[in-house]
Amino acid sequence: MTNEDLKQKILTIVPSADFTDPVYEFLNVTILPADLRKLAEQLNSDPDLSFDYMFCLTGVDWVTHMMVVYHLYSTKNDHTVVMKVKIDDRGNPEVETLCDIWKTAEFHEREAYDLFGIKFLNHPDLRRIFLEDDWVGYPMRKDYVDEVNIVEL
């Protein structure tokens, strides 16, 4: 599918999807957390789309809001889409898990939780993955201050 076809198809699933992010290489679609499950399930199961390979999942702290970025690729149809979920509640960001659809999300979501503090609801095992369990704060947030472990040059 071309990017334009993908855009039309996604708009039929989530009419409020936002395509204002410029296309650098892949098609970018921004949605709200409430639409995430619906869109993700359709992206994976619809035979025209069948995005079966999630090659990247990460969080981004935009200071005004949090964002989770999913890079999806279809091995059958050879097309790519970047799905972004904008979470307005930056203090306590919450979003549904996708690890039952793409199993690789289980580890990647734990990483985003560990470093950004994004809570993935219904995740089977949401614990910190790199840092110790009693670590305070989420280091990849832009306002994180650690005078002991981070050396400012």
Place this chain on the structure above:
Amino acid sequence: MEEVAQNIETQEYFINMGPQHPSTHGVLRLMLTLDGEIIKKVQPHLGYIHRSIEKMCEKDSYQQVVHLTDRMDYLGCHINNEAVCLTVEKGLELEVPDRVKVIRTIISELTRLSSHQLWWGVMGMDLGAITTFLYGFRDREMITDIFEETCGARLTMNYNVPGGLMFDIHPNFQNRTKQFLEHFKKKLPEYDKLLTGNVIFTERTKGIGYLSKEDAISYGVTGPSARASGFSCDVRKKNPYSAYDRVDFKEILFTEGDCFARYQARIAEMWESMKIIEQLIDNIPEGEYKAKTKAVIKLPPGEYYQRVETPRGELGVYIISDNKKNPYRVKFRSPGFSNLSALDKMARGFKIADLVAIMSTLDLVIPDIDR
């Protein structure tokens, strides 16, 4: 006998494998749930050498970011560096000279060869054959010497910079590379003689640690580990970068999905890597070894994603720029991290000794996982 086994009440118990276990090749702790010797569940515990490289990148200039990446996958350092350079060049819309593309490809393939040699040696040792370790390191030494001459280091090497290379290749580079190929073409069949047909080895790898194609895709497993399950994911073929679009090589695919297939995939890849180097080594175009770049690199605002094929699989570099001299956010999608997530799926139902074989054929490098 089976009847007796059924009637005995057994109890599940936990043991920790690592963080100082020799077969984890680094500081990785696996919490195993066992029933007797049978693995019921594997829970990896990571982070023993987490350095938060992504956080460090946010404070560094783009030239400095390059030098952090060879501390991730230290066996694929040139390819990691290349990944960042390609991303930055993509953002700058900079076309590097032809000479750079060809040299980068040769260096990348030499890196892949040296990584697979080390893997082969260590894998044999994991399964009880110390000879392979010595053979693997003997042949790897030649590549390390070539790298030392050209870029001055033997581990954590840096040669790629945004825009091209740090300096031109050493005058001996072509000759020594050709000597190495001649040497290694005779030695690689020896590798086959030692392990591939070895009964003890095949017994311990055939049918062990099965991963289906669907699971490989779902878990995001890439590299030779995934191609042994039939998942065609070679970035060099799918999204050619540098000079991969002008060389002739095969994507190695197997369908068995067990440890032996993963082993065969890597051995076959070594032949393909040598084929690539042979096609390019006499045809390095003349010209500049570096395109002109500004001393302070600022990427236009936007998002850039570049993937490359490291010896372990697909490395993705995701840079978000806000037009400053340092990136707003850098994410490294490291192959080892995703490959490790499939370990639980592969190891269930097998014995602890099989887990060692499975981990060996996944070719885990812990700094690449922890970042």
